[in-house]
Amino acid sequence: MWLLVATAVAVVGAQFTIRMMDDANAPPTAEEQALTAEEQALTAQQVARDIVTGEFSLIDHHGNAVTDEDFRGSWPLIFFGYTYCPDVCPTTLGVVSLVMDELGEDAAKVQPLFITVDPQRDTPEVMADYVAAFHPKIIGLSGSLEQVAAAAQSHRAYYVKAPVEEGAEISETEYAMDHSAYLYLMDAQGVYAHVFSPTDTVEEIAAEIREFMNK
Amino acid sequence: MRFILSSALAAMALAAISVQAPAFAEDPVSVGDLRIMHPWARASAGHGKSGAAFMTIANTGGADDKLVAASTANAKKTEIHETTMEDGVMKMRMLMGGLTIPAGGEVALKPMGLHVMLMGVTEKLVEGETLVLTLTFEKAGSVEFAVPIGGPGAMMAPNMN
Numbered sequence: 001m002w003l004l005v006a007t008a009v010a011v012v013g014a015q016f017t018i019r020m021m022d023d024a025n026a027p028p029t030a031e032e033q034a035l036t037a038e039e040q041a042l043t044a045q046q047v048a049r050d051i052v053t054g055e056f057s058l059i060d061h062h063g064n065a066v067t068d069e070d071f072r073g074s075w076p077l078i079f080f081g082y083t084y085c086p087d088v089c090p091t092t093l094g095v096v097s098l099v100m101d102e103l104g105e106d107a108a109k110v111q112p113l114f115i116t117v118d119p120q121r122d123t124p125e126v127m128a129d130y131v132a133a134f135h136p137k138i139i140g141l142s143g144s145l146e147q148v149a150a151a152a153q154s155h156r157a158y159y160v161k162a163p164v165e166e167g168a169e170i171s172e173t174e175y176a177m178d179h180s181a182y183l184y185l186m187d188a189q190g191v192y193a194h195v196f197s198p199t200d201t202v203e204e205i206a207a208e209i210r211e212f213m214n215k
Numbered sequence: 216m217r218f219i220l221s222s223a224l225a226a227m228a229l230a231a232i233s234v235q236a237p238a239f240a241e242d243p244v245s246v247g248d249l250r251i252m253h254p255w256a257r258a259s260a261g262h263g264k265s266g267a268a269f270m271t272i273a274n275t276g277g278a279d280d281k282l283v284a285a286s287t288a289n290a291k292k293t294e295i296h297e298t299t300m301e302d303g304v305m306k307m308r309m310l311m312g313g314l315t316i317p318a319g320g321e322v323a324l325k326p327m328g329l330h331v332m333l334m335g336v337t338e339k340l341v342e343g344e345t346l347v348l349t350l351t352f353e354k355a356g357s358v359e360f361a362v363p364i365g366g367p368g369a370m371m372a373p374n375m376n
């Protein structure tokens with residue numbers, strides 16, 4: 001099992017913290033300190049592009065094997081979560097649905113993807129019922145434990161099974177998943193474009209997606 | 216505009232339980248010095264085994280009180296949970312030791328913060344229907360009330376849209 005620990009790169013503005021496997025707590029170099037906030041943001045954007053490769057090989061909610069390459073030509077809007085999540089995941093999928101409405105005609109170019117971090121409970125059938133409750137265009141993605149771990153790693157997304165009661169044992173059926181709660185925007189070539197926080201407003205997210213698509 | 220049912224069983228219990236079904240969701244539910252305002256829950260998406268209820272609890276009294284338990288016939292387990300975000304990672308944990316409602320203050324249970332967590336929901340929560348929830352406070356005792364159910368990704372009480 002891979003553990004992503006060190007907080008290494010912070011993208012200024014989006015408050016996006018990318019967790020990397022090494023280089024823990026490295027102090028900023030003199031070079032980094034000399035950069036302006038704007039330059040740092042650009043550098044961070046470049047770093048994010050290099051390390052958030054966005055590759056995945058998963059099973060969609062119709063039971064078909066899909067990879068990130070199947071979504072070239074559209075702008076994937078990706079969120080990691082799980083269907084037993086009562087708060088952050090419904091909140092974010094609700095936001096995604098409203099963003100799609102807000103985008104109007106431009107929504108045709110955006111493909112929301114909900115990737116489970118809990119494939120043990122979230123089979124493709126479970127995902128199908130779940131995403132349908134939010135927006136008809138959202139595609140739910142599941143897969144084997146290994147496939148999900150690889151997808152999360154290529155997005156530098158973190159997750160871990162946790163007991164709901166701090167310090168308690170994790171039961172087979174009743175557990176929470178701690179997980180990264182970012183909303184990733186990838187471009188039509190599958191390159192990382194931006195990351196949103198679930199606390200960003202629908203209007204902000206829709207406006208930024210439009211801006212990226214019109215660049 | 217509400218009716219209060221007194222139960223024979225409640226008389227035998229240490230704390231009196233009143234069942235309140237406000238005619239309008241804007242009417243706060245009262246128990247002792249506490250007022251429970253704008254309760255709401257999210258409709259089940261898919262299997263709907265987990266659910267969450269939200270509300271604002273105000274304390275008009277001069278002493279702190281504490282929400283110590285929650286229950287509903289519609290879930291195997293009901294707990295008070297807190298969602299926290301740290302470095303972009305979302306965690307949800309049971310609030311140990313209950314939730315303090317400060318004297319003269321109020322506490323909002325809302326998405327991305329605090330919620331009443333329903334685990335093992337037995338009957339799916341349907342938008343437009345209501346859920347009957349019981350909250351138990353250390354001092355004010357127990358109160359049962361109807362919780363309107365909004366959409367699966369709702370961010371506020373359905374009547375407040």
Ligand SMILES: [Cu+2]
Nearest residue numbers: 086296307332
């Ligand atoms: Cu919870």
